[in-house]
Amino acid sequence: MTSDPWGRVDDEGTVYVRTADGERVVGSWQAGSPDEALAYFTRKYEGIAVEIGLLERRVRTTDLATKDAMTAIEHLQAQVAEGHAVGDLEALAKRLQALVGEVDSRREERKAARAKAQEEARTAKDALVAEAEQLAESTQWRDAGDRLRALVDTWKGLPRLDRKSDDELWHRFSHARSTFSKRRKAHFATLDQQRDEARQAKEKLAKEAESLSSSTDWGATAARYRELMTEWKAAGRAQREAEDELWARFRGAQDVFFQARSAVFDERDAGERENLVLKEALVVEAETLLPVGDLKAAKATYRSVAERWEEIGHVPRDARPKLEGRLHTVERAIREAEEAEWQRSNPEARARAEGMTGLLQAAVDKLQQQIAAAQARNDSSRVAKLEKELAGRQELLDQARKGLQEFGG
Template identity: 50%
Template sequence: MTTDPWGRVDDDGTVYVRTSEGERVVGSWQAGAPEEALAFFRRKYDALVTEVELLEKRLSTTDLSAGQALSSIDKLRTAVRDAAAVGDLDALMRRLDALTERAEQRKVEQKQAQEQARTEARDIKERIVAEAERVAEETTHWKSGGERMRQLIDEWKAAPRADRGTEQALWKRMSAARNAFSKRRKAYFAGLDQQREQVREVKEEIVAEAEALSGSTEWGPTSGRYRELMQRWKASGRADRASEDRLWARFKAAQDTFFQARNAVFAERDAELRVNAEAKEKILEEAKAELPGIADPREARARLREYQEAWEEAGPLPRDSRDRLEGAFRKIEEEVRRAEDKEWRRTNPEARARAQATVDQLRGSLEELQGRLDKARAAGDDRRVREAEEAMQARRSWLEEAEKALDEMS
């Protein structure tokens, strides 16, 4: 009988392995020497050792999942327990027990990491859903809102998955937000289309009236009406682009037709009125030269009336010189009026009496203040001296102005 520390070969060729539970048969050997039998079954043991070492290395150096590790350990445990091999099978079992503990610890760690990852995934998707709901409820910038909603859907797809129940509940909210946004946008544009159609109808009416007025020769009233139509056009809003461009082209064509005809008539009329402008230029020059030299306002007023009559008889002015000539003549009329007002104030008895009363009052006030000043100086009261001098200075200034006004009335 041939033996080694972990097994033996009986005389009949039966091969045994020794374990903590006793000996068990692992095979028989009839083909050669007993030492060869033990060597053969030791090689089978070495193969098991290699598998255990490989699993130990994988568990230490890779992210092998706990479930895969435990499954591999169970398979190896069965292989070691039933192994047809000679070696320290109890030591291999102890190593597998140690691997089991490590795998169980990894299982706990992986479960915690998985829970944390699901929590983080839930938080990420909660944020995505919350923003999608905000976009759906608040945004009125439909283009940027639609782009943001698409980005949020992409972010959702790229985000890690939470647990199934949370994932389904959040996706239900996400889908509802997307549908709500689509409904609001659709309703907005439907309302906008309706509004644009209403604007188009209003502008059709404006254009129809503009075209009806294009042949009018009532230049003043029609020009005013075109201004009103333009204000209505601007205030009515915008129709769709195609209708807007088409209607504006018709409106402008009608307006241009009227104003071109009016301008042609006015140009012809202005040419006829050049002679009136020349006559009024002459009247203006004569009035400027004569009226400022008339000292008597009543005489100046009488002479002005003659110029006014001549001005009216000269007839209307062309548009390009109307404002300038009319403005210059109004200045002459204003100068004559101011001279009349000044003369009236100068000769008004009531005004002269009031001016004289003001002068007398100020002179009396100065005499009274002079008395106060003399008393203050005699008493050596510097404060009262200063107050009296300041009051007298003010009264003298007022008296000077009052005397000047009185002199102008003399």
């Protein structure tokens, strides 16, 4: 009989393997020596050990599916259990059992990873849906449209959720995109209609502008062109090609009119500049009357200046206010001198002034007498009250006397 630590061959050629539970027959050998028999069954053991090693490596280093890993383990466990090999079968069984634990652990890790990935995907899709629903109400048509397309690409890159959840979120996402598309389509349909209406309105404005281009009614036509420009701006924009063509017609008609008006005004302005020189000389002549001394002579000279002023005609518009202001200053000074002279020679006004002065003088005299009487009675409160009243009447009397002096009296 031949044996080694893990097995033996008896005299009949039966091969045994030693286990913790005792010996077990693994086969028989009749073709050679017992040593050859043990070597053969030892190689079978080593073969099983190699397969286990390969499976361990696959489980630990690849994404081998749990089901496939368990099938392979069960197959190797059957080989170990059948025991057609000589070696430490218990050690192999323990390795396989440990590998079962690893596969279970990997399965739980994958399950947790899938759950985490699902949660992350749900959160990401919720965010995509929320943003899409917000964009559905946007009027930034280009930017929102580009962003929605980017959201679709992002959605496609995310893993699917459970069917019900994924369908519900996709329905909301798709509805938001559809809502935005409908609103954008309606907006541009309205915009096209508005542009067509703007084109029709601007065609009318361009025709009217062209009909006015030969007018010589400078003021009224220029005013109408300003109104047409206001109406043009209020009409909105037509399609770009039509807008450019109509604007060229509208602007061209205005240019024809205003260039003709400018030519006429340039000629007129030359004459107005000559008038300016003449009127400036008249203003200087009028200003020599200030301050007004001889009123009669000043009035005569001013009448002469005013008559010549009217005969000269228009001056440039920007010079007119200052020039007329200087002449009006002289006119106002003459009127004020004339008014002062009339006041000095007005007998009714003098009489009124004298009467008022007399009344105030009498009131002052009476108050002085009353004060003296109160002082004699030692009535200090009465004295104080009367003195206060006297001060007011005295001030009015002083003013009346000053006014009377202006009448020369």
